[in-house]
Amino acid sequence: MTHLRHAGTAIAVACAAASAGSAAFANDLIGIDLRSTTSPVAVGDVIGVQIVAVREPSGGSSFVGLGEAFTVLDLFFSWNPQDIRLIGVASTGGAPELISSGFISPGADYTGTNEALPPADGNAYYSALALGINPVYATAEGTLVATLRFQVLREFASTEITPIEGVAIPGSPLMENTKVLDAALAGYDSTGSLSGVIITQGSGSTCPADLNGDGAVESYDLSEVLAAWGTVESPANLVRDQGSPAVDGADLAYLLAAWGPCGG
Secondary structure (H helix, E strand, C coil): CCCCCCCHHHHHHHHHHHHCCCEECCCCCCEEEECCCCCCCCCCCCCEEEEEECCCCCCCCCCCCCCCEEEEEEEECCCCCCCCCEEEEECCCCCCEEEEECCCCCCCCCCCCCCCCCCCCEEEEEEECCCCCCCCCCEECCCEEEEEEEEEEECCCEEEEEECCCCEEECCCCCEEEEEECCCCCCCEEEEEECCCCEEEECCCCCCCCCCCCCCCHHHHHHHHCCCCCCCCCCCCCEEEEECCCCCCHHHHHHHHEECCCCC
């Protein structure tokens, strides 16, 4: 099914469809999939939730390569702030084509979704931008855009992180949607399916030294420990006992001992 939210685009697609004759005509789409790299989890764990762009072939003729790559990805999503706390978003390992990737600042967010940076009330507005001459290509297996980082706050059986299709704009009858704008035709909405993720909890921390939740202890996690050196209330405070109340050499040693893939 072709998603049409722009009148000018509708005309262009209609003309292309007419020229296609009797051939099946349906544009490919780009879905947004949230995927957890760490589950089950334990209280205190920092977990990673990947934002993944997935190409969804239509099986028919597609207009000028629509559904292959994008320049804009806007994602509204929700979570239970009593279960998990949003720490931020990491671009490490994500799409290198992006020229910006992060949460819209409260002052620039006309939807009123982001009340702080990072948002803390259970609703967030993330946006990624690439240039038309160097877009982000989506694959059927999924292209990693960025990784959301959460910290587990309490015990629970399961908790969900869910994409929101759209939000109301305050003082306006209009909605702002989660969307993927196509690189092949400026302003064309190629948004496909939206999929959330369920986080489950186990009996113990799976990989506490994996501070960005990407499934491995590596240079990013090392930089987090060094940046938090001397602090107490930090996910990088891996060894919490009387002899090591703050982030120090004990935490560094713990991280280095866990170096490499989690569970490896």
